[in-house]
Amino acid sequence: MSGLSSNSGIESPALLGVRNLTVDFCTDAGIVTAVDHISFDLHAGEIVALVGESGCGKSTTALALLRLIANPPGRIASGEVRFRGKDLLQVSEAEIRQIRGNHIAMIFQDPMTSLNPVYTIGRQLGEPLELHKGLHGGARLEKSLALLESVNIPEPRQRRQCYPHQFSGGMQQRVMIAMGMSCDPDIIIADEPTTALDVTIQAQLLELLQAQVAHHGTALLLITHNLGVVARYADRVNVMYFGRIVESASADEIFAAPRHPYTVGLLRCVPRFDGPTGQMLRPIEGQPPDALNPLRGCPFHPRCPVAFDLCRKEEPMLTQVGDNHESACWLNARG
Amino acid sequence: MRSRELAIVHAVDGVDLDIRRGETLGLVGESGCGKSTLGRAILQLVRPTAGEVRFDGIELTILGETELRPLRRRMQMVFQDPFGSLNPRMTVGEAVAEPMFVHRLANSSESRGRVAELFRTVGLNPDMLDRFPHEFSGGQRQRIGIARALAAEPDFIVCDEPVSALDVSIQAQIVNLLEALRDRLGLTYLFVAHDLAVVRHLSDRIAVMYLGQIVEIAPKLSLYASPLHPYTRALLSAAPVPDRAVESRRQRTLLQGEVPSPLHPPNGCRLHPRCHLAQARCAIEQPMMREIRPGHHAACHFAG
Numbered sequence: 001m002s003g004l005s006s007n008s009g010i011e012s013p014a015l016l017g018v019r020n021l022t023v024d025f026c027t028d029a030g031i032v033t034a035v036d037h038i039s040f041d042l043h044a045g046e047i048v049a050l051v052g053e054s055g056c057g058k059s060t061t062a063l064a065l066l067r068l069i070a071n072p073p074g075r076i077a078s079g080e081v082r083f084r085g086k087d088l089l090q091v092s093e094a095e096i097r098q099i100r101g102n103h104i105a106m107i108f109q110d111p112m113t114s115l116n117p118v119y120t121i122g123r124q125l126g127e128p129l130e131l132h133k134g135l136h137g138g139a140r141l142e143k144s145l146a147l148l149e150s151v152n153i154p155e156p157r158q159r160r161q162c163y164p165h166q167f168s169g170g171m172q173q174r175v176m177i178a179m180g181m182s183c184d185p186d187i188i189i190a191d192e193p194t195t196a197l198d199v200t201i202q203a204q205l206l207e208l209l210q211a212q213v214a215h216h217g218t219a220l221l222l223i224t225h226n227l228g229v230v231a232r233y234a235d236r237v238n239v240m241y242f243g244r245i246v247e248s249a250s251a252d253e254i255f256a257a258p259r260h261p262y263t264v265g266l267l268r269c270v271p272r273f274d275g276p277t278g279q280m281l282r283p284i285e286g287q288p289p290d291a292l293n294p295l296r297g298c299p300f301h302p303r304c305p306v307a308f309d310l311c312r313k314e315e316p317m318l319t320q321v322g323d324n325h326e327s328a329c330w331l332n333a334r335g
Numbered sequence: 336m337r338s339r340e341l342a343i344v345h346a347v348d349g350v351d352l353d354i355r356r357g358e359t360l361g362l363v364g365e366s367g368c369g370k371s372t373l374g375r376a377i378l379q380l381v382r383p384t385a386g387e388v389r390f391d392g393i394e395l396t397i398l399g400e401t402e403l404r405p406l407r408r409r410m411q412m413v414f415q416d417p418f419g420s421l422n423p424r425m426t427v428g429e430a431v432a433e434p435m436f437v438h439r440l441a442n443s444s445e446s447r448g449r450v451a452e453l454f455r456t457v458g459l460n461p462d463m464l465d466r467f468p469h470e471f472s473g474g475q476r477q478r479i480g481i482a483r484a485l486a487a488e489p490d491f492i493v494c495d496e497p498v499s500a501l502d503v504s505i506q507a508q509i510v511n512l513l514e515a516l517r518d519r520l521g522l523t524y525l526f527v528a529h530d531l532a533v534v535r536h537l538s539d540r541i542a543v544m545y546l547g548q549i550v551e552i553a554p555k556l557s558l559y560a561s562p563l564h565p566y567t568r569a570l571l572s573a574a575p576v577p578d579r580a581v582e583s584r585r586q587r588t589l590l591q592g593e594v595p596s597p598l599h600p601p602n603g604c605r606l607h608p609r610c611h612l613a614q615a616r617c618a619i620e621q622p623m624m625r626e627i628r629p630g631h632h633a634a635c636h637f638a639g
Binding site (some may be wrong): 168 | 366504514529575576589593
């Protein structure tokens with residue numbers, strides 16, 4: 001993979017640099033490579049989207065960055081995650097624990113299972129503050145209240161004594177966002193943060209995250225399957241298919257001039273509520289390949305409308321196709 | 336003795352709706368607004384507490400189970416969850432044949448050929464009909480669910496979030512299938528979904544629900560081009576469009592707060608605690624549905 005060339009046009013050094021990250025899972029049926037040599041960068045104040053459909057490896061990528069892959073069955077087979085001059089895949093367990101939640105925070109998709117049902121909201125929110133910031137007593141309380149207020153939870157003083165089940169899904173996810181922001185992290189990784197929620201609540205929460213990025217220079221890795229969310233919020237987009245990044249570009253470029261046939265197909269098959277009506281949708285035919293029986297050649301070729309001989313034989317690497325724009329497709333080489 | 340009811344939730348409250356033959360009516364709203372319950376109440380899967388449902392001129396709510404059965408054949412449902420709605424211990428061929436036996440549409444010797452035909456109709460290979468549900472992907476299972484609904488030879492199908500559990504590339508396949516079947520078989524759909532774009536694509540008219548009530552109903556072009564109810568506007572504004580150029584220009588009106596509990600819906604207009612247009616009157620007086628443009632109805636004091 002031409003990982004090192006990614007984002008080469010941006011001058012400022014990356015806050016987080018992922019290189020050739022590979023994650024395997026051992027299953028009864030054999031070894032499955034869920035993430036296959038992916039590379040990308042995150043810069044301060046930037047929202048980078050990792051887009052793809054279920055099973056493409058985007059959530060596994062997020063977990064691997066913080067070494068949260070359960071081993072066994074999972075294993076980070078290779079790669080490097082550079083943060084503040086260190087490779088997070090090599091640092092000690094104690095060091096990574098100092099980084100998790102403190103410098104790099106994670107917001108998961110399902111707030112109902114991420115919050116502990118037997119502790120109050122206030123206690124859970126206070127934990128990272130005590131652990132990473134050394135706040136106790138009144139100082140911790142004050143910071144907790146400020147955080148709840150910042151995510152628009154009304155009456156924070158009363159609410160902090162509630163248990164998670166007393167909150168709606170949207171409010172629980174607000175608490176998760178407050179916890180994520182509690183230690184002023186450099187990076188927030190948000191894995192489908194609003195997928196379980198309704199659109200009106202989704203919009204409220206994404207505006208909160210966007211404000212955090214804008215006002216504090218946090219970098220946000222936004223993992224989503226929703227292309228509308230990507231269009232509205234992302235600065236840069238990495239499209240994943242079958243464990244690989246198949247296209248990487250600025251959000252403007254991805255929507256204006258997508259180069260990989262998978263990206264083109266994805267954008268084309270989503271119905272819109274603002275365009276002309278009356279046409280049939282144009283789906284991507286077929287199904288993603290079976291991870292246990294990887295194909296020869298490009299993993300997208302059985303579904304690709306423009307595949308030719310070479311695509312069935314050899315897998316294309318990510319190559320530069322424009323300013324800050326990479327795509328893994330043999331057609332790019334043909335020009 | 337007092338009944339053991341702790342509280343009554345009016346999941347669907349005072350809804351008036353017509354679906355014309357051959358029409359697709361879209362029903363949108365957020366989770367818990369009562370859209371699925373309304374779909375089920377129309378099919379008499381949930382018996383309404385009050386009100387009537389007429390199907391082809393026949394009042395359903397007063398019929399007993401035996402009298403309902405021949406009508407049930409004509410009204411089928413496609414469910415959201417392609418994993419939960421198929422019996423894991425039945426082959427998919429058996430699952431599709433079952434409605435034919437229940438409604439005596441085929442005997443066992445005829446059914447196999449008919450099932451194979453249905454498989455082809457929904458784009459599945461008939462060689463697979465002796466397999467079990469776990470051998471199929473989500474998209475394929477949804478095709479099986481559609482074949483099962485078609486097996487009863489219905490006139491009317493309630494599609495309850497039929498594509499929301501699927502990936503976008505697969506969603507488009509199923510939406511196209513539902514569209515082709517409707518045109519070919521002359522079906523009438525109630526299409527229940529929260530995805531505004533999918534609903535617009537398939538529907539002729541669209542009803543918007545909030546907290547158990549319909550707040551706006553209109554032909555699709557009129558609804559999306561000029562929504563009248565503040566809730567519909569907020570819903571459209573909150574849903575992002577997969578187009579960077581459009582998104583960078585769009586204005587957003589966000590609703591405040593969360594949906595209140597249906598156990599204690601607000602007085603007056605149910606949206607008023609979250610509505611930026613709300614005035615004193617909205618907290619007291621429930622707005623009636625009014626026809627503001629031809630065929631375009633909305634329940635807001637300030638619409639039009």
